[in-house]
Amino acid sequence: MKIAIISVSDKGQKLALNLKEQLDDDSTVLKTDIYHKNVKKHFPYLFYEYDAIIAIMASGILIRTIAPLIESKVTDPAILNIDDNGNFVISTLSGHLGGANKLTKKIANLIDAIPVITTSTDVNKKLGIDVLAKDLYLSIDNTKEILFFNKAILDGKKLEFTINPEKNFKYLFEYIEKVTLEMDVSFSHSNDVNTNEIHVACDNHKIILKEKSIVVGIGCRRGKECFKIYEGLSDSIDKLGIHISRINMLSSAEIKKDEQGILELSDKLNIPVNFVGLDKLKLFESNDIQKSEFVYSKFGIYGVCEPSALITAGFDSKLIYKKTSYDGVTISVAISK
Incomplete structure (x- = not known):
């Protein structure tokens, strides 16, 4: 999830910085960007570039600003509204499909606030x-x-x-x-x-x-045992709330095609593994992947787990779990459009 936090007051900006610091440590959050003031100028951009927008401001300002931008519960981003003092976190738009309700509970927990959810089923x-x-x-x-x-x-x-x-x-x-x-x-x-x-x-x-196709990208040091790779995979999908039977594919780079730990994991979980060719990995471009100069110096590619997962998940796929290290194992998760 890509999150934008926008504030209008100095107190709100301080809250935004505190929130960003906590979200940056969350592997399910790909990036968190902060914007301050110029609400009418920023929102038309934020609305289409981020999965979620956290607006620290009066609800009246927020509602008047987003009203002309709202299109559909299927495409609109999740929008949360927080008061300057951080007392309440309100799920304002796209509570279900956009994930605003779930994010509201997470953010409220992070800043010790009261979550406010109004959708009828909930x-x-x-x-x-x-x-x-x-x-x-x-x-x-x-x-x-x-x-x-x-x-x-x-x-x-x-x-x-x-x-x-x-x-x-x-x-x-x-x-x-x-x-x-x-x-x-x-x-x-x-x-x-x-x-x-x-x-x-x-x-x-x-x-x-x-x-949707869920692909777990795997990178690892040579000779990494199956159970060590599984520990990283298990932790990542637990944080995403994904059951092991929901995974459609494992993926890595072709340089790992003889890695016994990955092959054994694929066999034990009965989940196929796709090894992506180096030529495809070298050509692949995405602003969302984390680039490793060390990996590039050894193999001529900037990463293994993130690009292989995205390529395997298909065109227009996106990361839902950024590259996270687990004692010599790196795990990411991508999902098809």
């Missing part, structure tokens, strides 16, 4: 269909149906989930079982459903949830 302790999709990294084929399904959930109606019997959907079952918010569901199986899809039906309405 306040009524129900699990929205779009929350489920966001948490499990699923796309929604017809976002216009979200309103119907969330109203059905609020009304206590049962949702019928249909999945392919050949696919391991342990991540879905465990999520439904563990989540604290309520959703009344039943499951059925059909070979007519694609293995990467979940069909949800209620009262002649249907919505299709489709897995």
Whole structure:
């Protein structure tokens, strides 16, 4: 997640700097940039360049500024509103698909504030269909149906989930079982459903949830043991809330294609691994990857885990977990569009 923090007062700027310092240590946050004053000038840029905007200012200023920019719950960034004293963190826009509700709770915890969330499903302790999709990294084929399904959930109606019997959907079952918010569901199986899809039906309405491709990029020192690589992978997906069965692919550079630790991990987890050619890695460009001069001096490429994950996840993919080191192992996670 790329986060912009914008403030208008000196007190707000001080709070922004404190918040940035904490977020910079979070591997799920790719970058945090700070902006100060000139709200009307900055917002049209921030709105399209960041996944989330934290506005430390009066709500009136924020609402008047974003009103002309709002387009859709599918594309609008998450927007949070914080008062100068840091007493309240308010989820203002894109609470579910944009992740504002979840980010609100995280930020409130970091600055010891009160989180304010107003979405109907949340306040009524129900699990929205779009929350489920966001948490499990699923796309929604017809976002216009979200309103119907969330109203059905609020009304206590049962949702019928249909999945392919050949696919391991342990991540879905465990999520439904563990989540604290309520959703009344039943499951059925059909070979007519694609293995990467979940069909949800209620009262002649249907919505299709489709897995985005999740790729774990791996870099490691020569001879690193399988269990050491697994420890790094396990920690990263735990922080993202991803079940092991939700991972679609492992990835690394072709220089690691004989690395027994990676090959053994792929075999034990039953997750395929893609080794990306050096020519592709040399040509790959992204402002989001962390460049290593050491790796470049040895192999002529600026990195292994981040670029290999992004290339494997496909065009327009993005990082959701930046390169993080685990005792000689580096892990990143990318997701397809």
